[in-house]
Amino acid sequence: MRVCLMVMSALLGVVHGVVVLKEASYLRLPNRNGQYVVNSRTARESAYDDTRSYLYVVGRDTAMLHVISLANPADPQEVYTHNFDTAADGRPLDVELCRASGVTPTLAITFDGQDSVTFEGHLVLYNLFESNTDTLTPLNPTDPRIIVGAHPDNMKFTSDCRRLVVSNEGEPRVVEGTFYDPEGTVSVITFSTTPGAIPVVTTIDFKKFDDPNELIPLLDQGVRYWLRRDPNDATKIIQFSQNVEPEYVAISPSNGFAYITLQENNAMARVDLENAVITSIYPMGNKSWESLSIDASDRDNGIVMASRKIRSLYQPDKVVFFTWTDNIPYLVTTDEGRPTNIPGVSFQDYSRATSLTWNVDDSVLDSQLNSNPDLGRLYVSNVDGFDVTPNVPYAFGGRGFSIWNTQSMTRTWESGDELERYSRQYYPDTFNGNCASFSQTPVQEMDARSTWMGPEPNSVAVGNFNGKSVMVIGSGRNGMLYVYSLQPTVNNPAPEFQSVHRAGAIDATWQTLYAREDMGDAIISDIKFSSVGTPLVIVTSEASGSIGVYTLADETWPPRTLDDHSLEDSQE
Numbered sequence: 001m002r003v004c005l006m007v008m009s010a011l012l013g014v015v016h017g018v019v020v021l022k023e024a025s026y027l028r029l030p031n032r033n034g035q036y037v038v039n040s041r042t043a044r045e046s047a048y049d050d051t052r053s054y055l056y057v058v059g060r061d062t063a064m065l066h067v068i069s070l071a072n073p074a075d076p077q078e079v080y081t082h083n084f085d086t087a088a089d090g091r092p093l094d095v096e097l098c099r100a101s102g103v104t105p106t107l108a109i110t111f112d113g114q115d116s117v118t119f120e121g122h123l124v125l126y127n128l129f130e131s132n133t134d135t136l137t138p139l140n141p142t143d144p145r146i147i148v149g150a151h152p153d154n155m156k157f158t159s160d161c162r163r164l165v166v167s168n169e170g171e172p173r174v175v176e177g178t179f180y181d182p183e184g185t186v187s188v189i190t191f192s193t194t195p196g197a198i199p200v201v202t203t204i205d206f207k208k209f210d211d212p213n214e215l216i217p218l219l220d221q222g223v224r225y226w227l228r229r230d231p232n233d234a235t236k237i238i239q240f241s242q243n244v245e246p247e248y249v250a251i252s253p254s255n256g257f258a259y260i261t262l263q264e265n266n267a268m269a270r271v272d273l274e275n276a277v278i279t280s281i282y283p284m285g286n287k288s289w290e291s292l293s294i295d296a297s298d299r300d301n302g303i304v305m306a307s308r309k310i311r312s313l314y315q316p317d318k319v320v321f322f323t324w325t326d327n328i329p330y331l332v333t334t335d336e337g338r339p340t341n342i343p344g345v346s347f348q349d350y351s352r353a354t355s356l357t358w359n360v361d362d363s364v365l366d367s368q369l370n371s372n373p374d375l376g377r378l379y380v381s382n383v384d385g386f387d388v389t390p391n392v393p394y395a396f397g398g399r400g401f402s403i404w405n406t407q408s409m410t411r412t413w414e415s416g417d418e419l420e421r422y423s424r425q426y427y428p429d430t431f432n433g434n435c436a437s438f439s440q441t442p443v444q445e446m447d448a449r450s451t452w453m454g455p456e457p458n459s460v461a462v463g464n465f466n467g468k469s470v471m472v473i474g475s476g477r478n479g480m481l482y483v484y485s486l487q488p489t490v491n492n493p494a495p496e497f498q499s500v501h502r503a504g505a506i507d508a509t510w511q512t513l514y515a516r517e518d519m520g521d522a523i524i525s526d527i528k529f530s531s532v533g534t535p536l537v538i539v540t541s542e543a544s545g546s547i548g549v550y551t552l553a554d555e556t557w558p559p560r561t562l563d564d565h566s567l568e569d570s571q572e
C-alpha cells in the first residue's frame with residue numbers, strides 16, 4: 001500500500017520537500033484617525049532593519065509612517081506612528097534604511113512635494129530607531145530636506161551606505177487645466193566620510209537621449225516613446241527626456257552601477273554611480289504567446305487558457321540583483337506591464353482589441369480579435385505594432401518574471417506561462433482576480449484581470465533559506481505569492497517552482513473580510529526578505545493596508561487535502 005500511495009503521489013504531482021511560506025502573523029495598519037477602513041492605503045513601501053527587528057512602513061495616501069517591531073514575528077507590535085503634514089512635508093513615497101560600519105545608521109523617506117507646478121520632490125534622512133522609545137528625528141535638524149527630482153517614487157542605498165540612488169518618475173499630469181510632463185531623472189546622493197558634512201546631490205537627466213543619433217537606435221530596438229505631443233496642444237513637443245519614467249532601482253553587487261526600470265518605456269537604464277552618468281538604455285523586449293497559453297478574456301466562462309498569435313511587452317516594474325555561483329550578477333525583473341492613461345486629458349495608449357482596426361494576415365486571429373470570448377476584450381497597445389503591415393497585436397506585461405545576465409545584458413530565462421498555470425492549478429477561485437470592488441467577494445472578481453495583465457507580478461524579493469537562494473514573486477492584484485528556488489547545480493540560474501500561497505479567505509465581500517482581518521495580502525506593493533536569523537518574508541499591501549509576515553519551511557506541498565485523501569482511500 002505504501003508503494004501504491006507513493007505512485008499515487010507521483011501521479012498527483014505531489015512534490016516532496018519544497019520551500020513553502022508559513023503564515024507567522026498579519027497586522028492591519030490604522031489610518032490617520034486611528035481607524036481601520038478597507039482600502040485606506042496605509043501601507044505602500046517598507047524597509048526592514050534586521051539588526052533591531054523594526055519594520056518601517058509608509059502609506060502615500062495616508063501620509064503616515066508606521067514602525068513595527070518584529071522581535072517576535074508571530075506577534076508584531078506597532079511601536080511608533082507618525083502623521084506627516086501633507087502641506088509642509090509632502091506625501092511619503094518610499095522608505096529605505098542602511099546600516100554599515102563607519103556610517104550613521106540612516107532611515108530615508110522620499111516625498112512628493114506640494115501639488116504645485118514646480119513638482120518639487122525631496123527626501124529626508126532620519127536616525128534609525130534603536131529602541132521602542134525612539135521617535136522620528138532628522139539627521140540634520142537645521143536643514144533636513146534634500147531636493148531631488150519630480151515624484152521620487154523609489155530609492156536604494158548602496159550596501160556600504162555611501163550612496164543613495166533615487167528614481168524620479170516625473171509622471172505627466174494636469175494641474176489647473178494645464179498639462180505638464182516633468183523630466184524623468186535619477187538623483188545620486190553621495191555621503192561624505194566626514195561626520196556632519198553635507199551630502200553631494202547629483203540629479204541626472206536623460207536629455208542626451210533626445211539627440212536623434214542616440215534616440216533613433218533605441219526606438220529601433222523597441223524602447224517606447226509613447227507620448228510625443230502635449231495632448232491639449234499638438235504644437236508642443238514632449239521630449240523623450242520628459243516621457244522617460246524611471247520606476248524602480250537595483251544596485252549592482254559591486255555598488256558601481258544602478259539599474260533602473262523605465263516601465264512605461266519598456267526599457268532599463270544603467271547608471272554609472274561614480275561618474276553620475278547614464279551609460280546605456282536597454283530595451284526589455286516582448287514575448288510571443290504562440291507556443292504559450294494565456295487567458296485573455298473575462299467573457300470566456302472562467303479559466304480558458306489557450307495559445308494566441310499575439311505578443312506582449314514585458315514592461316518590468318520591480319527589479320533586484322542576485323549573484324550566482326558563476327559570480328555573474330543577475331537581475332530578476334517582474335514583468336508586470338503598464339498600460340497608461342493620464343487623468344485630466346484624453347490620452348491612453350491602450351484599447352480593447354475589438355475596438356481597433358486590424359490588418360493581420362491570419363483569418364483565425366482576425367476573428368479572435370473581434371470575438372469577446374477570445375481576444376476581443378483584451379487590452380492591447382494602440383501604438384505598438386501599428387507601424388507595420390500586417391500589424392501585430394501587443395498586450396501589456398509578460399505575465400511572469402525574467403532573469404537577466406548583466407554582463408551580456410541578455411534575458412537568460414523567463415517564466416513563460418507558469419504563473420497563470422500554477423494559479424489555475426492551486427487557486428482557481430481567485431485566478432487572475434482583481435481587488436477593486438470592496439462590496440464584492442474575491443471570487444466575484446476572479447478572471448477580471450485576464451483582459452489586462454493576468455497575474456500581474458509586480459514585486460520580488462530574493463533571500464537565502466536552507467542553503468538555497470529563494471525568490472518570492474508577488475502577484476499584485478490577487479495576492480498570490482509564488483516561491484521559486486535557484487538550485488546551484490545548473491550553469492545558468494533557472495528558477496524552479498516550489499509553491500504558491502494566497503493568504504486570506506474568499507467566502508465574503510472584501511470589506512467583510514477586512515473587518516474579520518482575513519483579507520490577506522490585497523494589492524501587494526512591496527516584499528522584503530530577511531535572511532538574518534529566522535528567515536522572514538514581509539509582504540506590504542495597499543488595499544488591505546496590511547503587513548503579512550511569513551516564515552519559510554521545507555515541506556511536502558501541496559498539503560494533503562480531503563480530496564487527495566478520498567482519492568487515496570478509494571485506491572486502497
Ligand SMILES: *[C@@H]1O[C@H](CO)[C@@H](O)[C@H](O)[C@H]1NC(C)=O
Pocket residue numbers: 221222223285286311384385394
Ligand atoms: C518585438 O520583438 C520582436 C523580436 O525581437 C521585434 O522584431 C519587434 O520589433 C518587437 N516589437 C516591438 C513593438 O518592440
